[in-house]
Amino acid sequence: MLPALRWRSPARLATVLVVFAVLISARPAMAQDAQEAPADSAAAEDTRITAGFEKNGWNGFWIGSEDGEFRLNIGAYTQVRYNMNWRTRPDSTQADERDFTRGWSVPRTRIVFDGNFTSDVYYHFRANINSESDIELISAFAQVELADRWNIRVGNQFLALSREDWMFAQDLPSIDYSANDFTYAIWSSLGAQAHYRADRARLWLALSNGAFGGRQGFPAAPEVSDGMISTRLELQVSGDDWSVWDDMVGRRGRAGGILLGLAGAYQVRDKVSTAFRNAAQLNADLGFNGDGYNLFFAGSWTTREAQSGTWNSAYGLVGQGTYFVSDHTFVYGRFDGVFAGTAPEASEDYTSYSAGVGWLPFLWTNRWKVNAEFGYLPQVLNNTLVEPSGMLGFLSSDEKNQWTVRLQFQFGF
Numbered sequence: 001m002l003p004a005l006r007w008r009s010p011a012r013l014a015t016v017l018v019v020f021a022v023l024i025s026a027r028p029a030m031a032q033d034a035q036e037a038p039a040d041s042a043a044a045e046d047t048r049i050t051a052g053f054e055k056n057g058w059n060g061f062w063i064g065s066e067d068g069e070f071r072l073n074i075g076a077y078t079q080v081r082y083n084m085n086w087r088t089r090p091d092s093t094q095a096d097e098r099d100f101t102r103g104w105s106v107p108r109t110r111i112v113f114d115g116n117f118t119s120d121v122y123y124h125f126r127a128n129i130n131s132e133s134d135i136e137l138i139s140a141f142a143q144v145e146l147a148d149r150w151n152i153r154v155g156n157q158f159l160a161l162s163r164e165d166w167m168f169a170q171d172l173p174s175i176d177y178s179a180n181d182f183t184y185a186i187w188s189s190l191g192a193q194a195h196y197r198a199d200r201a202r203l204w205l206a207l208s209n210g211a212f213g214g215r216q217g218f219p220a221a222p223e224v225s226d227g228m229i230s231t232r233l234e235l236q237v238s239g240d241d242w243s244v245w246d247d248m249v250g251r252r253g254r255a256g257g258i259l260l261g262l263a264g265a266y267q268v269r270d271k272v273s274t275a276f277r278n279a280a281q282l283n284a285d286l287g288f289n290g291d292g293y294n295l296f297f298a299g300s301w302t303t304r305e306a307q308s309g310t311w312n313s314a315y316g317l318v319g320q321g322t323y324f325v326s327d328h329t330f331v332y333g334r335f336d337g338v339f340a341g342t343a344p345e346a347s348e349d350y351t352s353y354s355a356g357v358g359w360l361p362f363l364w365t366n367r368w369k370v371n372a373e374f375g376y377l378p379q380v381l382n383n384t385l386v387e388p389s390g391m392l393g394f395l396s397s398d399e400k401n402q403w404t405v406r407l408q409f410q411f412g413f
Contacts, residue, residue, distance in 0.1 A: 055364040059112055060413060071115040077170050077367045077412025078109040083390060084406070088399040105131045107176075107391055108169055110412075120145040124157075131390075138188050138214060146194075153193045156214040160193070160204035160232035161186060161263045163285045164248075164298060164318065171247030171366050173294070173322040173332045173358055175373045175393075175408045179350060179386045180316035183338050184281065184300050186265070188214030189228070200236045210267040211279075225279075230265035232283075245287065247366055249330070250294025250322045259287040278305040292324035304343075312342040314385060330358050338386050350384035352377045352394070367412040377402040
């Protein structure tokens with residue numbers, strides 16, 4: 001696994017910020033020196049830079065060459081939450097735990113650098129700082145254009161397998177991903193992923209080291225797979241604007257469309273020190289987007305082979321809808337199911353229900369957003385495949401019925 005960097009010392013963090021500020025402040029002087037060079041100097045032309053902010057850009061702030069070929073986009077956002085949870089009775093192993101649990105958290109801070117290194121080469125670096133102040137590099141890849149409709153990414157990246165997992169956290173209507181995504185998504189992986197795009201269809205093919213492979217070190221931990229092949233096909237059944245599928249928010253003024261997604265993966269793990277070896281997953285999803293609304297439905301099937309050679313299966317289902325009641329304000333609801341199937345770790349299915357309201361202060365970005373959300377879980381969480389998590393809002397309990405109310409302020413640049 002990649003070592004987690006901990007900024008426990010405020011002085012160390014302050015030193016890094018000061019050095020970064022000095023480097024940034026030195027750039028205008030470098031640009032001025034370049035502009036004062038002789039007009040016939042090719043090197044001088046190459047070093048001239050400009051900068052700006054694009055409201056509609058994913059990362060608004062940018063630095064680039066005057067000809068637009070070289071560009072660095074800079075962005076970051078964070079989420080600040082207040083969480084409240086009610087349980088019928090806490091886990092019997094935690095007798096001092098209260099039925100009502102509340103508190104603040106900063107579950108996610110993302111820092112992103114991306115851009116073009118020539119017109120045919122794109123690069124992307126993304127790091128996450130979690131609530132324990134651990135810094136993890138979750139994406140670091142280069143993308144090269146191969147032909148008019150083909151490109152390939154190489155490095156640490158999220159694979160096109162589940163559409164929800166493919167989304168950036170900032171672009172969800174809800175406070176966080178579904179329990180289905182938390183349970184079955186594979187996180188980032190190390191590998192190569194080819195992408196083909198057409199007017200009404202697009203296709204991804206990938207070879208990687210599988211689930212959570214982006215955290216692999218050397219020698220590899222036993223839980224990391226030896227290899228995985230995956231693919232995803234998307235068809236615009238209606239509509240021809242791919243940009244409306246960049247998020248799940250469904251703002252007003254957008255074109256209508258219907259998107260069908262089909263995906264599959266097969267993962268191999270030859271190590272004998274883990275409970276499971278090979279695994280496979282099939283996903284299907286259907287999205288509807290229009291002027292002020294977005295609907296999303298997804299189902300997943302995951303099967304694993306135990307060391308004994310027997311296979312077991314588990315399933316997931318998500319239904320989610322968003323509707324704007326004004327240009328800036330929307331309401332949403334979600335059903336979330338994680339079904340145990342024949343998995344030996346669980347004796348009960350998980351079904352949760354949530355509803356919320358969101359407010360977007362700026363019409364050109366999802367990075368600034370305020371949410372209030374209510375959630376209800378009728379089952380015994382500890383009997384399901386879903387891990388107790390403050391990220392989901394539901395905590396460890398051996399009794400039925402949990403309720404959660406969460407408030408979140410998301411902001412960035």
